[in-house]
Amino acid sequence: MKRVCVVGCGAIGSLYAVHLARVSEVWALVRREEHAQALNREGLRVSGAHDFHVTLKATTRPDELPDCELGIIATKATQVEDSIALVGRRFDKGAIISAQNGLGCEEIIAAHTLGYVIRGTTFMSGTRHSDTHVQYELDTATWIGPFEPSGTPYSMVKETAELIVGGGLKAEALHDARPAQWSKLIFNASVNGVSALTGLPHSPHFADKSKFSGLGNLLHDLIDEGKRVAKAVGVELHEDPWEMNKIGAMTNHPPSMLYDTRHQLLTEVDFLSGAIAREAERVGTPAPMHTAIYRLIKGREASWSFADENRAVAAHGKVH
Amino acid sequence: MKRVCVVGCGAIGSLYAVHLARVSEVWALVRREEHAQALNREGLRVSGAHDFHVTLKATTRPDELPDCELGIIATKATQVEDSIALVGRRFDKGAIISAQNGLGCEEIIAAHTLGYVIRGTTFMSGTRHSDTHVQYELDTATWIGPFEPSGTPYSMVKETAELIVGGGLKAEALHDARPAQWSKLIFNASVNGVSALTGLPHSPHFADKSKFSGLGNLLHDLIDEGKRVAKAVGVELHEDPWEMNKIGAMTNHPPSMLYDTRHQLLTEVDFLSGAIAREAERVGTPAPMHTAIYRLIKGREASWSFADENRAVAAHGKVH
Numbered sequence: 001m002k003r004v005c006v007v008g009c010g011a012i013g014s015l016y017a018v019h020l021a022r023v024s025e026v027w028a029l030v031r032r033e034e035h036a037q038a039l040n041r042e043g044l045r046v047s048g049a050h051d052f053h054v055t056l057k058a059t060t061r062p063d064e065l066p067d068c069e070l071g072i073i074a075t076k077a078t079q080v081e082d083s084i085a086l087v088g089r090r091f092d093k094g095a096i097i098s099a100q101n102g103l104g105c106e107e108i109i110a111a112h113t114l115g116y117v118i119r120g121t122t123f124m125s126g127t128r129h130s131d132t133h134v135q136y137e138l139d140t141a142t143w144i145g146p147f148e149p150s151g152t153p154y155s156m157v158k159e160t161a162e163l164i165v166g167g168g169l170k171a172e173a174l175h176d177a178r179p180a181q182w183s184k185l186i187f188n189a190s191v192n193g194v195s196a197l198t199g200l201p202h203s204p205h206f207a208d209k210s211k212f213s214g215l216g217n218l219l220h221d222l223i224d225e226g227k228r229v230a231k232a233v234g235v236e237l238h239e240d241p242w243e244m245n246k247i248g249a250m251t252n253h254p255p256s257m258l259y260d261t262r263h264q265l266l267t268e269v270d271f272l273s274g275a276i277a278r279e280a281e282r283v284g285t286p287a288p289m290h291t292a293i294y295r296l297i298k299g300r301e302a303s304w305s306f307a308d309e310n311r312a313v314a315a316h317g318k319v320h
Numbered sequence: 321m322k323r324v325c326v327v328g329c330g331a332i333g334s335l336y337a338v339h340l341a342r343v344s345e346v347w348a349l350v351r352r353e354e355h356a357q358a359l360n361r362e363g364l365r366v367s368g369a370h371d372f373h374v375t376l377k378a379t380t381r382p383d384e385l386p387d388c389e390l391g392i393i394a395t396k397a398t399q400v401e402d403s404i405a406l407v408g409r410r411f412d413k414g415a416i417i418s419a420q421n422g423l424g425c426e427e428i429i430a431a432h433t434l435g436y437v438i439r440g441t442t443f444m445s446g447t448r449h450s451d452t453h454v455q456y457e458l459d460t461a462t463w464i465g466p467f468e469p470s471g472t473p474y475s476m477v478k479e480t481a482e483l484i485v486g487g488g489l490k491a492e493a494l495h496d497a498r499p500a501q502w503s504k505l506i507f508n509a510s511v512n513g514v515s516a517l518t519g520l521p522h523s524p525h526f527a528d529k530s531k532f533s534g535l536g537n538l539l540h541d542l543i544d545e546g547k548r549v550a551k552a553v554g555v556e557l558h559e560d561p562w563e564m565n566k567i568g569a570m571t572n573h574p575p576s577m578l579y580d581t582r583h584q585l586l587t588e589v590d591f592l593s594g595a596i597a598r599e600a601e602r603v604g605t606p607a608p609m610h611t612a613i614y615r616l617i618k619g620r621e622a623s624w625s626f627a628d629e630n631r632a633v634a635a636h637g638k639v640h
Contacts, residue, residue: 197517198619205622212601213594215622218615221608274533281532288541289612295538296616299518302525302535 001025002163005068005090007083009035009058011126012099013074014134018046019167020072021054027065028058029087036060038131048126048135050168062086070160071096072120073109076256077271080105088112095156097144101188101256102271103181103279106147116156117147119177121184124169141170143238145177179238186226187241189272190219191248192257193293196267196300201258207249219245225289229276232285257297264304269297321345322483325388325410327403329355329378331446332419333394334454338366339487340392341374347385348378349407356380358451368446368455370488382406390480391416392440393429396576397591400425408432415476417464421508421576422591423501423599426467436476437467439497441504444489461490463558465497499558506546507561509592510539511568512577513613516587516620521578527569539565545609549596552605577617584624589617 005027006017017028021044028044030036039058046052059065071091075083077100088096092114098105099120110117123140144161146152157173164171174180191202194215200206209216223241230237260267273294280287322344326337329348337348341364348364350356359378366372379385391411395403397420408416412434418425419440430437443460464481466472477493484491494500511522514535520526529536543561550557580587593614600607 194616194619197616199623200619200626203626205619205626212598213615213618215615215619218612218619221612278532288608292538292541292609292612295533295535296514296517298533299514299520299525299535299538303519306520306523306525 002069003027003066004070004072004163005029005065005087007071007073007087008075008079009039009131010074010076011128011134012122012124013072014044014128015046015124015126015136015169016072016074016099016164017056018044018052018054018134019050019169020164021056022052022168023163023166024070026054026056027068028056029062029065029083030058030060033060035131042132045133046136047129047133048137049139050136062090065090067091067093069094070163071115072099073097073105074099076100077102077105077268078266080108084109084112089114091115095152095160097160098147099142100271101184101268103185103275104271107149110147110150115150116152117150118144118152118157118160119147119181120144121177121181123184139170141172143172143174143177143180145174145180178235182226182230182233182235183237183239183241183244185272185275186223186230186237187244187248188255189276189290189293190222190226190241191245192255192267193269193273193290193297194218194222195255196257196261197293197296199258201252201254202248203252204249207246222289222293225287226276229280229283229285229287229290232283233279261297261300266301267297269294269301273297322389323347323386324390324392324483325349325385325407327391327393327407328395328399329359329451330394330396331448331454332442332444333392334364334448335366335444335446335456335489336392336394336419336484337376338364338372338374338454339370339489340484341376342372342488343483343486344390346374346376347388348376349382349385349403350378350380353380355451362452365453366456367449367453368457369459370456382410385410387411387413389414390483391435392419393417393425394419396420397422397425397588398586400428404429404432409434411435415472415480417480418467419462420591421504421588423505423595424591427469430467430470435470436472437470438464438472438477438480439467439501440464441497441501443504459490461492463492463494463497463500465494465500498555502546502550502553502555503557503559503561503564505592505595506543506550506557507564507568508575509596509610509613510542510546510561511565512575512587513589513593513610513617514538514542515575516577516581516589517613517616519578521572521574522568523572524569527566542609542613545607546596549600549603549605549607549610552603553599581617581620586621587617589614589621593617 036058043055097120122142125138161173208214277291356378363375417440442462445458481493528534597611
């Protein structure tokens with residue numbers, strides 16, 4: 001039986017953990033001590049599209065974690081560096097899947113392990129009801145493929161997909177995972193940025209091209225720009241992000257970056273529009289709109305501490 | 321003695337009214353009844369760079385307004401249409417200055433009067449302490465010139481500038497006011513849009529180009545794009561908006577659009593980035609960044625009523 005470690009048990013991490021615990025020994029590495037205790041005491045339950053209960057091992061202490069054949073990094077992109085720095089070497093003889101949104105996490109993971117790195121893009125979704133209960137909603141696939149610089153053999157990717165499928169989730173092994181990753185990247189970067197800056201959830205506005213000011217035009221332009229960058233980078237897309245946007249715009253779903261900006265939490269923009277802007281810069285193709293979105297969101301993040309500084313000055317009297 | 325009507329007495333309107341009342345018969349047309357009553361009862365005081373008190377006439381009723389030789393429209397750009405529709409014909413034998421930010425108000429005014437329209441761009445600033453007290457801060461000029469389609473003679477522009485100067489303000493008559501108007505347009509559109517979307521006042525961030533994510537790069541790109549549109553339209557700029565931005569970035573001044581978005585008030589974006597986007601479209605030159613800023617701000621405005629609709633649905637139970 002393989003030993004698998006899921007790093008980070010939000011909705012996506014919990015879905016991997018609960019399903020893989022049926023076919024492997026699962027360790028969950030989490031941040032909060034009471035989260036680890038609850039998982040060790042009560043196990044983990046999934047409801048919704050699937051319904052069952054498993055036991056697993058959980059810890060907050062990297063030094064308690066044994067060597068594992070497989071790691072799944074399921075933290076936010078912004079937390080990958082801190083997480084993998086502590087546990088990367090536990091996977092030196094195995095493989096690690098990056099399951100984050102966006103682009104750039106594989107490079108961070110590869111810098112902290114001798115193991116093989118696997119590009120992962122997941123389309124499944126769920127809601128976390130408690131530390132020990134996750135609801136499975138969109139029963140859609142995780143696409144995985146080799147991270148090219150770490151020379152991950154396709155046979156290992158295939159074996160990993162089979163393990164995930166064995167646990168009851170959908171997964172597909174690809175020789176090249178970038179077409180899927182970039183499709184989701186362009187979709188996510190465009191929708192998250194516009195949502196966070198306007199305050200709108202992924203609503204019908206995002207597909208409205210009926211007048212010049214309509215946000216549908218902006219989304220269309222952002223997605224077109226993303227496609228041009230993908231082409232310049234040499235990636236052929238797996239799906240059309242504009243079609244993904246049209247479907248999503250019917251859901252009124254609040255994207256994660258809208259949640260983050262509302263709660264003044266560091267966003268994943270460095271891995272979304274920021275990644276498109278950087279890739280465009282690298283290959284020398286223009287990406288003015290994603291670059292603008294990137295800088296606006298970074299400005300928004302800066303406004304939170306700037307407001308605090310201003311308030312601190314006001315509280316102590318004006319200094320000039 | 322000339323009769324002058326100032327339409328709208330915020331900070332800028334009050335500054336015109338108080339100074340012109342020293343050399344002409346001033347009528348103030350305001351929206352709130354208590355504002356008119358206070359002005360009629362107490363007159364208007366200016367402090368700061370200038371310090372004096374005047375009496376004037378004020379009303380909320382367009383039908384009480386006599387015919388005037390000069391009108392100064394000093395409402396927000398978003399209120400010009402509603403204001404001028406009621407009083408435009410009072411200036412049929414005179415002239416009207418548009419003192420709004422941005423581009424497009426002259427056309428609206430011209431549609432409601434037979435009088436001559438004057439393009440105005442003001443750089444003065446003040447703070448309104450009460451209905452009857454305004455503080456004069458930046459003692460800088462108002463630049464005026466003919467609105468080309470209404471065939472305003474330059475002699476009339478010159479006479480108007482002399483009247484304003486006679487009242488104690490700075491004013492300059494120009495044969496072509498578009499270079500000044502476009503300089504301020506590009507500056508204002510760029511700074512207001514970025515401020516409203518990031519939540520930052522006009523702070524040092526706006527000139528920071530030290531790293532790739534720096535907002536100084538975004539401001540520089542927005543201003544460059546504005547310059548390209550001005551050139552395509554055939555306008556040579558009077559001042560470099562980037563230099564204006566560098567100076568403003570030292571002030572931590574909250575631009576009006578930041579105030580508007582914080583208070584969920586309709587912004588002037590249609591007359592700022594929206595005007596640049598429309599002019600670019602008209603002359604067939606690309607302006608992807610101002611167009612994006614325009615659509616993002618319109619999306620932000622849409623989010624206020626969308627949130628209300630969503631709350632209303634939540635309050636009455638889910639409808640699906």
